[in-house]
Amino acid sequence: MERIIYREIKPNTPFWGLLAILGAFLLAAAASVLYIEHHGHIVTGMTNQIVWGVPHVFAIFLIVAASGALNVSSIGSVFGKTAYKPTARLSGLLAMSLLMGGLAVLVLDLGRPDRLIIAMTTYNFKSIFAWNVLLYTGFLGVVAIYLYAQMARGIHSHLLKTVGLTAFLWRLALTTGTGSIFGWLVARPGYDAAIMAPMFIAMSFSFGLAIFMLVMIGTCTMTGRKYGVKLRTRQARLLGLFVAVVLYFAAVQHLSNLYVAEHAGVERFILFDGGIYTALFWGGQVILGGLVPLALLFHPKLDTKKSLVVLAAILVVLGGLVQLYIIVVGGQAYPMEIFPGYQASSSFFDGAVSTYTPTYLEFLLGFGGIALALTITTLGMKFLRILPNNLSDANVDPKGLEED
Amino acid sequence: MNLPALKFSKKPGEMSRRDLLKSGGALATVTLAPGVTLMAFGGEATAAADPGKRWGLLIDVNKCDKGCTECVTACSKENGWKDTGHPETDAQWIRKVDLKDMATGREISAPVMCQHCEDAPCIDVCPTSASFKRPDGIVLVDKHACIGCRYCMMACPYKARSFIHEDLEDQKAHAPRGKGTVESCTLCVHRVDAGGTPACVEACNTTGHGAMMFGDLNDPESEIAKALASYPSVALRDDLRLNPGVRYSNL
Numbered sequence: 001m002e003r004i005i006y007r008e009i010k011p012n013t014p015f016w017g018l019l020a021i022l023g024a025f026l027l028a029a030a031a032s033v034l035y036i037e038h039h040g041h042i043v044t045g046m047t048n049q050i051v052w053g054v055p056h057v058f059a060i061f062l063i064v065a066a067s068g069a070l071n072v073s074s075i076g077s078v079f080g081k082t083a084y085k086p087t088a089r090l091s092g093l094l095a096m097s098l099l100m101g102g103l104a105v106l107v108l109d110l111g112r113p114d115r116l117i118i119a120m121t122t123y124n125f126k127s128i129f130a131w132n133v134l135l136y137t138g139f140l141g142v143v144a145i146y147l148y149a150q151m152a153r154g155i156h157s158h159l160l161k162t163v164g165l166t167a168f169l170w171r172l173a174l175t176t177g178t179g180s181i182f183g184w185l186v187a188r189p190g191y192d193a194a195i196m197a198p199m200f201i202a203m204s205f206s207f208g209l210a211i212f213m214l215v216m217i218g219t220c221t222m223t224g225r226k227y228g229v230k231l232r233t234r235q236a237r238l239l240g241l242f243v244a245v246v247l248y249f250a251a252v253q254h255l256s257n258l259y260v261a262e263h264a265g266v267e268r269f270i271l272f273d274g275g276i277y278t279a280l281f282w283g284g285q286v287i288l289g290g291l292v293p294l295a296l297l298f299h300p301k302l303d304t305k306k307s308l309v310v311l312a313a314i315l316v317v318l319g320g321l322v323q324l325y326i327i328v329v330g331g332q333a334y335p336m337e338i339f340p341g342y343q344a345s346s347s348f349f350d351g352a353v354s355t356y357t358p359t360y361l362e363f364l365l366g367f368g369g370i371a372l373a374l375t376i377t378t379l380g381m382k383f384l385r386i387l388p389n390n391l392s393d394a395n396v397d398p399k400g401l402e403e404d
Numbered sequence: 405m406n407l408p409a410l411k412f413s414k415k416p417g418e419m420s421r422r423d424l425l426k427s428g429g430a431l432a433t434v435t436l437a438p439g440v441t442l443m444a445f446g447g448e449a450t451a452a453a454d455p456g457k458r459w460g461l462l463i464d465v466n467k468c469d470k471g472c473t474e475c476v477t478a479c480s481k482e483n484g485w486k487d488t489g490h491p492e493t494d495a496q497w498i499r500k501v502d503l504k505d506m507a508t509g510r511e512i513s514a515p516v517m518c519q520h521c522e523d524a525p526c527i528d529v530c531p532t533s534a535s536f537k538r539p540d541g542i543v544l545v546d547k548h549a550c551i552g553c554r555y556c557m558m559a560c561p562y563k564a565r566s567f568i569h570e571d572l573e574d575q576k577a578h579a580p581r582g583k584g585t586v587e588s589c590t591l592c593v594h595r596v597d598a599g600g601t602p603a604c605v606e607a608c609n610t611t612g613h614g615a616m617m618f619g620d621l622n623d624p625e626s627e628i629a630k631a632l633a634s635y636p637s638v639a640l641r642d643d644l645r646l647n648p649g650v651r652y653s654n655l
Contacts, residue, residue, distance in 0.1 A: 048563075111586070118534075129530075339640070341505060348563060349492070
């Protein structure tokens, strides 16, 4: 067994190739933002009926995944699992990067992004949005301190644990805030559910770990570093557990709504006759994003096949995007019942299911958010000592992993 | 920041000589003690944003003609929003909703606009407090503070708000609008402050339907308060307990 030595990643051809691709996505996103800001949101698919669209799906996905990406760090320093400690730095860096990517998308989709300073200086403390501004910026600060505490020499383990616990509690608050953006919307039958906050926490665990594993596997492949099979399998099984928890919350969310007569309409819409939303729910969220990864992650040959882990993690990410699409867009597509008992129609689409056709500009902005997160992570690993040279099982935690 | 309330935030010391002369005989200066004076201004300014008032509308659905959209036309003309051929993104401050009772088959029609709630969800969720309520109950958007996040549109149970999706032309000086911000019915605050009634109410009366009544809900002697006290009326989405300033009768 060697000592754990953290080293910057060395730039090689794949490294520069990756940065070039990410750079292209960033440029495309910047062009998209300028185009939308110049012409107005008329060039997007968003309307006065579907006011939040694909950019919000990406932004919320990244923000939710950000807090989940911190899991590995928390498991290492708060819950004392030695095997997770060597990858804790990457976990912290990825958490910050994903949050920055998500916030960038959210902010650049504003009608007046030039007025961001107002959002930073004027707070309406009754607004969960305003609280989120504080929770998000605070998260960046707390995780930065956490990362510093992990990287600096001579930091006492008690102090590290305290900082780690603070970061863990902060991430729970952050995801509660993000879930409450929808949970506290009493107006729309698709939202207005207290379960949104804990469900978002479960989603963050799942999406964040999936992205973390993809980044780990990608980086180790790119830099030729070892990623121990036992460590990888252990993290993959944990991901499987998280996927199951997300499915459980989704089941409780819909079953509780089905029990309430006034929510029967929106449930029928999502579960049975909502067209694209029903197809996305069963095909995307439940089967491809839930049951298939679950089967893969608990496959008996998971340890011998890296491709199973990669496929499962990719499916979890795609399933997560689909789940958020159903929540964000599906929740708005179903008409609000302003006149219960009446069939309504108007020039403003009262009583009608709203249609939404996102334009490529919205996808470019969303992809830009992912590209920004990955660029920050990649550059972070280039300039900081984030990843150990060797993550083989023998090196990471021989005793701990043997017990599995 | 509060556009319509600017008149009231002017402190006596900030008054221009012209303002002082304009207020003329309505100006009264009371000396409370040596060096301490109380100045009161009459005229137009005192008529606006009176915290003692609660402006509201009462819409009689039985009197509202299904085919008539005069209230919508009048609002559009008064405030400068219009049909640009993009129905899904065009602003609509007021709309006519056609309704059919699913149990009885009764067909009716009613205008829906910002309901000027006492506990407005749009105000609760607005991160920058751009959505605000005047002391007289009129809910407005401060176009200088709105960042265009559209959370208020997600939160409004009445679909009363519109986001400006494209460049605007020919704006009305009394109803400033801006691309990238959210807007809704102002209850014709500029008319109300000048002692008038909203354009929709005026148009409805002109047609002879008289389905819309405007007035001070707090004044028991007002026509609207008397009507509300005499006949049954409902608030839309009453289950949410938002206490809107707009009420409907015969619904």
